[in-house]
Amino acid sequence: MQTPLSSPVPVLRLPRGPQGLSRGFAPDGRRAPLKPEVPEAPEAPAVHECQESQEQRARAVLRERYLRSLLAMVGRQVSFTLHEGVHVTAHFGATDVDVANFYVLQLQTPIGVQAEALLRCSDIIAYTFKL
Amino acid sequence: MAMRQTPLTCSGHTRPVVDLAFSGITPYGYFLISACKDGKPMLRQGDTGDWIGTFLGHKGAVWGATLNKDATKAATAAADFTAKVWDAVSGDELMTLAHKHIVKSVDFTQDSNYLLTAGQDKLLRIYDMNKPEAEPKEISGHTSGIKKALWCSDDKQILSADDKTVRLWDHATMTEVKSLSFNMSVSSMDYIPEGEILVITYGRSIAFHSAVSLEPIKSFETPATINSASLHPEKEFLVAGGEDFKLYKYDYNSGEELESYKGHFGPIHCVRFSPDGELYASGSEDGTLRLWQTVVGKTYGLWKCVLPEEDSGELAKPKINFPETTEEELEEIASENSDSIYSSTPEVKA
Numbered sequence: 001m002q003t004p005l006s007s008p009v010p011v012l013r014l015p016r017g018p019q020g021l022s023r024g025f026a027p028d029g030r031r032a033p034l035k036p037e038v039p040e041a042p043e044a045p046a047v048h049e050c051q052e053s054q055e056q057r058a059r060a061v062l063r064e065r066y067l068r069s070l071l072a073m074v075g076r077q078v079s080f081t082l083h084e085g086v087h088v089t090a091h092f093g094a095t096d097v098d099v100a101n102f103y104v105l106q107l108q109t110p111i112g113v114q115a116e117a118l119l120r121c122s123d124i125i126a127y128t129f130k131l
Numbered sequence: 132m133a134m135r136q137t138p139l140t141c142s143g144h145t146r147p148v149v150d151l152a153f154s155g156i157t158p159y160g161y162f163l164i165s166a167c168k169d170g171k172p173m174l175r176q177g178d179t180g181d182w183i184g185t186f187l188g189h190k191g192a193v194w195g196a197t198l199n200k201d202a203t204k205a206a207t208a209a210a211d212f213t214a215k216v217w218d219a220v221s222g223d224e225l226m227t228l229a230h231k232h233i234v235k236s237v238d239f240t241q242d243s244n245y246l247l248t249a250g251q252d253k254l255l256r257i258y259d260m261n262k263p264e265a266e267p268k269e270i271s272g273h274t275s276g277i278k279k280a281l282w283c284s285d286d287k288q289i290l291s292a293d294d295k296t297v298r299l300w301d302h303a304t305m306t307e308v309k310s311l312s313f314n315m316s317v318s319s320m321d322y323i324p325e326g327e328i329l330v331i332t333y334g335r336s337i338a339f340h341s342a343v344s345l346e347p348i349k350s351f352e353t354p355a356t357i358n359s360a361s362l363h364p365e366k367e368f369l370v371a372g373g374e375d376f377k378l379y380k381y382d383y384n385s386g387e388e389l390e391s392y393k394g395h396f397g398p399i400h401c402v403r404f405s406p407d408g409e410l411y412a413s414g415s416e417d418g419t420l421r422l423w424q425t426v427v428g429k430t431y432g433l434w435k436c437v438l439p440e441e442d443s444g445e446l447a448k449p450k451i452n453f454p455e456t457t458e459e460e461l462e463e464i465a466s467e468n469s470d471s472i473y474s475s476t477p478e479v480k481a
Contacts, residue, residue, distance in 0.1 A: 006133040009424065011433045015180030018143045018173070024184025025174075025222035 020098065070095055078104070078129040080119065086110070090117070092129070134428035134436075138394045141180040141420040145169045148414030149400045150195045153177055154202035154219075156406050162219070163405075163412055164205055165420050166196035172207050174198075174219060177405055178432040180412075180422045184222040188215060194250075195236045195279075199243040204260075206246055208234035214248045216260070226263045230256070236279045240286040247289060249280035255291055255300070270305050272298065279320045283327070283342045290329060290342060292320040297331060299345055309345045318373075319359040319401070326366060332357045337371055337381075351386050353379055359401045363425065364408040370423075372399025372413050378423060394421055 018024065073092040080088050090104035093116075100121050107114040150166035154177070161177035172193045174183045191210035198205050198219060205217040214234045216226040232252035239246055246258045248267075253276060256267040273293045280291040288308065289300040297320060298310040315334040322329055327342040337360045338350040355375035362369045362383060372378045376398060380390040397416030404411045409431050413421050422432070430436045 006135045008135045009137040009428050009434050010437055011137055011139065012435050013433060015139050015141045015175070015422070015433065016182055017141070018182050018185060023187050023222055024182060025220070026184075 070099075072131060073129055076129050078127050080124050081126045082123050083125065090119075095121075136390075136392055136423060136427045137434065138392065139180050139422040139433055140394075141165075141175060141182070141422065142418075143173055143182055143185075144171070144418045144420070146192070146418055147397070147400060147416040148418060148420055149192075151401045151403055151412055151414045151420060152197045153403055153405050153412070154198035155200035157201050159202070161406050162198055162202040163420075164196045164198050164207075164219075165414055166193040166207060167418070168192040170209065170211075172196045172205070174205065174222075175420075178410070180420065180433070186215070186217050186222060186224070188224045188227075189213070191233075194233065197237050197239060199239040200241060201243075204239065204243055206237040206239060208237045208248060208250060210234075214246070216246065226260075228256075228258055228267070232276075235277060236281075238281050240282050242286075245282075245286070247280050247282055249277035249291055251276040253277060253293070255280055255289060257302075268305065270300055272300075272307050278317065281320065281322045283322050283324070283329075285324075288342075290320065290322060292317045292331070297329070297340075297345070299342075311340070311345050318357065321359075321361055321403075323362050323364070323366070325364065328362060328366070330360050330362055330369070332360050332371065332373075337369065349386070351381060353388075358399060359403075361402050361404045361411060363404050364406065368425065370402050370404065370411050370413075372402045372415075374398045376415070378402065378413055392423065395419070 076092055077089055078092045082088065088107060088109050090107040093103040093105050095102050102119045102121060104117050104119055105115065107117040144165065144167040146168035148165050148167050152164050154162040163175045163177045164172055166172050170189045170191055170193055172186045175181060176183060186205060186207060189207060189209040189211055193207050193209045195208035196205065202219050205219040206214060208214045210233045212230050212232060212234065214228045214230065214237050215224055217223065218225055228248065230250060230252060232250055234248055234250035236249045237246060244260055246260060248256045253271065253273040255270040255277065258267045259265055273291065275293045277291050277293050280289060283290050287302050289302060291298050294316050295313050296310050297317060299308045300306065301308050313333050317331060317333045319332045320329065322342055329340040329342040331338045331340065335353050335356055336350050337353060337357060339348040340346060341348060353371060355373050357371045357373035360369055360371035366383050369381050369383050370378060376393065376395045378392045378399065379388060381388055395413065395415040395417050399413050399415050401414040402411060409425055410422050411425065424431065424434055428436050
């Protein structure tokens with residue numbers, strides 16, 4: 001029996017796809033030995049876990065700080081130091097999800113001003129801006 | 132309220148997906164390998180479709196792919212005239228087996244000790260996995276390129292299909308036991324060990340034969356040219372897909388067409404049921420793999436059933452006794468999402 005208003009089965013998320021150019025088979029995704037039923041020493045694993053979660057928390061904090069710094073940069077004048085001693089300035093627009101490219105406006109180059117441009121992050125050595 | 136099938140699309144391939152295979156059920160779940168014309172076969176978690184890794188190394192289209200029972204090894208057959216054996220845990224290439232023409236099919240024995248390969252050179256080859264340097268045993272007899280070759284009857288026999296014939300060979304004597312002829316091109320062949328059933332598709336027909344005697348059991352006609360069909364492990368349903376881009380589901384006993392699903396944007400090249408029969412995967416010319424539920428609306432893998440808020444009187448109670456396995460499954464699924472949308476654990480109404 002099908003009612004005309006049948007709804008699609010909900011899903012938790014979509015299947016994960018390939019990660020960039022990696023070939024996968026990540027060591028932490030590999031089939032780890034199955035957890036033993038009885039923990040070997042109750043204290044040792046707890047300490048190990050504590051260190052791991054501390055590190056993970058630190059990483060999360062640093063990542064969040066970096067993302068916020070990118071947000072703060074939007075619309076501001078940024079000076080980029082590129083290879084071969086090249087310096088350019090531009091107004092920062094956006095970055096892509098992998099932080100592989102920066103979208104900038106009014107890029108001042110030695111040969112003129114480019115209204116819009118994409119700077120490859122791999123070409124950037126450093127960048128500074130004033131808050 | 133009736134639920135509509137939500138297929139899960141697995142992207143990643145850039146060219147048509149021409150073959151796919153599931154592993155057996157392992158302590159880590161089950162796995163899926165897909166062969167693609169882009170030359171990069173991929174390994175995925177079987178119940179979710181999550182990508183695990185890509186086997187890199189082939190220099191041409193990959194026509195066939197398989198996993199051994201415990202998903203520790205993978206084998207692929209390619210247009211670069213080689214078959215390769217891979218470590219399915221690390222993704223590393225273990226062996227490259229040179230052939231004299233395009234290789235189309237690969238199959239491991241149950242114990243993973245032997246690999247059967249077949250292709251355009253019209254030969255069946257048996258490689259000993261423990262002696263990779265040794266020459267394979269060869270069986271000749273086919274008069275056109277072999278599309279598929281499978282071990283059967285407890286690895287004592289071999290089934291092989293070329294354009295117009297399906298042949299049964301004895302492994303020990305390496306001789307032909309029986310053969311079937313068709314006046315139409317055979318598009319696919321699959322084998323179910325439990326019950327020794329052989330599934331053959333040709334034109335718009337899906338035929339079932341005994342894998343032991345090759346005697347016909349039954350056959351169904353479909354609305355479109357079928358490229359692949361798969362029988363459910365419990366032999367209740369079969370699914371098939373072909374040139375009209377649709378997936379068809381039939382009742383195996385009555386032959387009645389139960390459902391048809393649109394979704395793919397190109398002809399379907401391969402269809403397989405998972406080892407537990409809960410889902411089936413389809414690979415298409417459109418470059419995607421799709422996962423489909425056998426029982427639409429059931430909580431499984433990434434599919435999560437939700438009861439409607441207003442009900443006929445049977446409200447979803449927060450504390451219900453569920454069999455242990457279901458609870459564990461739900462917990463596993465819920466843990467992937469930090470904030471669960473669904474507060475109560477639902478029960479599926481058949």
